[in-house]
Amino acid sequence: MIKKISTEYVKPGMFIHDLNVDWMDHPFVRNKFVIQNDEEIAKISATGVREVYIDTERGLGLADAPTLEEVNAELDADLLRIADAPSPIIKISYAEEITRAQKIHLQATNAVKSVMRDVRMGQAIQMENVANVVEDITESVLRNSGALVGLSAIKDTDEYTFLHSVSVCTLMVTFAQSLGLDREMIRLAGIGGLLHDTGKMKVPNEILNKPGRLTEDEFAKMRTHPEEGWKILKEIEGMESIPLDITLHHHERMDGTGYPHKLPGSEISRMAQMAAVVDVYDAITSDRCYHVGMPATEGLRKLWEWSKFHFNPELVQAFMRTVGIYPVGTLVRLESGRLGVVLEQNEGSLLQPKLKVVFSTKSNTYITPIIVDLARPMGMGGADKIMGHEDPAKWGINVAQFLFAVA
CATH class of the missing domain: 1.10.3210.10 (Hypothetical protein af1432)
Incomplete structure (x- = not known):
């Protein structure tokens, strides 16, 4: 199980799953390793790492520490709250x-x-x-x-x-x-x-x-x-x-x-x-x-x-x-089971961008690309809902192919 803990609770025998900072913010050769001694802990703290993720199946754990799933759920809730604000004004399409x-x-x-x-x-x-x-x-x-x-x-x-x-x-x-x-x-x-x-x-x-x-x-x-x-x-x-x-x-x-x-x-x-x-x-x-x-x-x-x-x-x-919470170029999964590439934000709602829908997860195949404006009502090219983002590599989708050919 992956858990998030403060570096003050790190001790030898714990398995670091993720140092939880950008690559340029830490000097470690690896991002996943077992803590061997107090010197390694001091080195982690000295680089500015304040919280890390540990794998309790590969090393010691810590009771009551939140799991990765719990942390992400809280972060996602924050993102949705932050998204509840007007989008940038767009002058042309x-x-x-x-x-x-x-x-x-x-x-x-x-x-x-x-x-x-x-x-x-x-x-x-x-x-x-x-x-x-x-x-x-x-x-x-x-x-x-x-x-x-x-x-x-x-x-x-x-x-x-x-x-x-x-x-x-x-x-x-x-x-x-x-x-x-x-x-x-x-x-x-x-x-x-x-x-x-x-x-x-x-x-x-x-x-x-x-x-x-x-x-x-x-x-x-x-x-x-x-x-x-x-x-x-x-x-x-x-x-x-x-x-x-x-x-x-x-x-x-x-x-x-x-x-x-x-x-x-x-x-x-x-x-x-x-x-x-x-x-x-x-x-x-x-x-x-x-x-x-x-x-x-x-x-x-x-x-x-x-x-x-x-x-x-x-x-x-x-x-x-x-x-936008789903920036331009993001591949998103819709409630309908379709996948679409975000083309632009809609003024008024960061959760209802304009997409190019290109793939069906139900049939696992490409579909004829269509433009879907999630801010529009049913029957007018809208009325679907984003369920989350997807990794293009998982589906073999070249986002750039659809991002540049907007017609």
Whole structure:
């Protein structure tokens, strides 16, 4: 049985099932192991891990600790409560924006590649290209945020570093816009998102692209990237303070266990707190060379769970309302037994998005794709209900195939 316990109750003989933090927040070679001694416990605590999941069938247990099922049920109830709020206003449809968004996404990816290449070669970053890309992303988000957000969820593991930067930029712009920030602050949030991982170009490729867990020395080297990025960006004439702050502090945590400066939440700017949420969300929901990303809805559940210590709970709730409990590109299971890909949120209800229904679980086969608007009544393309999200791999469904072909 899998149970969740505070690290203060961990003792030798327990089997750690999940350290319950993002990969970049702990230096352990494995995420599942038996606790051998007090030194390992001290190491877990020192990395900022506050709660872990243990497997009581493979090691010692703890009476009265909640089970994984109980924890998830409580988290899901919280998500439904958080979802009971208006959705972002959408100016044009997903179908109208997706083609334009695809072009912008490609241009943004190429711009990030150019930035990273210039940094590797010791050349100056062309900030005019960065500014133009952020402007195009902002305009797309203001028209229909779901198009670029959905595209950002689809990543080639070989280009993760570049695509992650585009995703964080897109999500930061979307987040800032949904919080009602002015156009200048949205621009700065986007620049910070696009450039936040610039310092990774100072990390050797064999570490950056290692297809497995890092050693402690490699982990320490990887953790230098916020400061390395800040050093690079501060040399650019006219570089504003907000992108510098995002770059330096996007790995800080509210309980003071982050890096590079272990700042407490009161000393972390709101924009850096936003970037921390966005950065981790995109990282844990992305396939990478060493792990398979979790579905978006599970990623949001984890963010909310971790906000108890690591993130600003108010901002995590706001982010959930920004992207939706079932973000664009999520595969969901309907009450009818059909599976659909979320295309866009509906104004007024995050639990009733617009879908492309593509598969029947009853017949275990594809069906002719149809657009279903869950906010519409029976007979008008609606009146079904989401029962939960599904793993596309389980059903062999290529979400991108249906996400891009919206007709």
